[in-house]
Amino acid sequence: MSHGVVGAILMGGQSRRFGSDKALAVAAGISMGKRVVVAMRRAGIDPVVASGGTAGAELGLVTVPDKTPGAGPLAALASILSWANTGGVVVTPCDLPLLKASDIETIIEAWRANPDVVACATVGGKPSPMLACWPAAAARRLQIAVDEGRSRYYDGLDILGWNGVEVDPASVSDADDPTTLTELLAQATTTESMPDATEA
Numbered sequence: 001m002s003h004g005v006v007g008a009i010l011m012g013g014q015s016r017r018f019g020s021d022k023a024l025a026v027a028a029g030i031s032m033g034k035r036v037v038v039a040m041r042r043a044g045i046d047p048v049v050a051s052g053g054t055a056g057a058e059l060g061l062v063t064v065p066d067k068t069p070g071a072g073p074l075a076a077l078a079s080i081l082s083w084a085n086t087g088g089v090v091v092t093p094c095d096l097p098l099l100k101a102s103d104i105e106t107i108i109e110a111w112r113a114n115p116d117v118v119a120c121a122t123v124g125g126k127p128s129p130m131l132a133c134w135p136a137a138a139a140r141r142l143q144i145a146v147d148e149g150r151s152r153y154y155d156g157l158d159i160l161g162w163n164g165v166e167v168d169p170a171s172v173s174d175a176d177d178p179t180t181l182t183e184l185l186a187q188a189t190t191t192e193s194m195p196d197a198t199e200a
Contacts, residue, residue: 004087005108005133007045008064008080009036010073011053011094022175023055023094028185032175033059033094042101043108045090051080055094067143072151074142081139088115088133095174096130097184103167107133110165118157121172122164128172129153135160 011023011033023033030038033055040048049064050056056063064083068075080089088111090104103121111119111133121131132153138160145159170188175181 005045005090005111006084006087007040007048007090007092008051008084009033009040009048009056009061009092009094010076011050011055011063021053021055023050023053024058025175025178025181027097027175027181031059032097032181035097036092036094036099037061039096039099039101039104040090040092043090043104045104045108049080049083051076051091068146071146073153074151074156075146077134077153077156078139078142078146081134081136081142084136085139086136088112088119089136090131090133092131093174095176095181096172097175097181098170098173098188099131100168100171103131103165103171106167107131107165110163111135114163116161118160118162119165120157120162121167123167123169123172125164125166127154127157127162127164128167129157130172130174131167132162 024031037048050061051064052066064080066076067079107119115135119133121128142156173184175184
């Protein structure tokens, strides 16, 4: 197995609570999707692609289609891993406005140390699979689980096994609605998660 790592940003959700496409929602002058792209690129990931949805094109990303749309996040994950084919895939949703490159780097290091299982972010020891590096070789195993009706990231962790990597809670704090996004940006205390105009 190659130890190369690519990045995929989930953009196929319906954003019912947010009221508009979360990937394109502007957060302090920069869209949430672009913030995640910048964090991944700062961590040295290339390429970075979008998973599902239509916002990827507006952000200059190739979009990997979901083979079984509407079947849940595990289905989208299986499609991404199948596309990657080899190596590891760092997968995050588009609504993590304070995602830190340093946490992504730590996740990648943990995956490289044990590439047969998932390197999953934890907060207080509890898994937070919104930020994880998944082995692409597991695509078929996860697709079988999807075909059997399983749909959650946690199902994927159970099937593949995982190593926990403690991260800053801000990195995995998702903005499900505009109010939460405003609150998260107000809490930002470092420039690491605040891309500048040249990166955006």
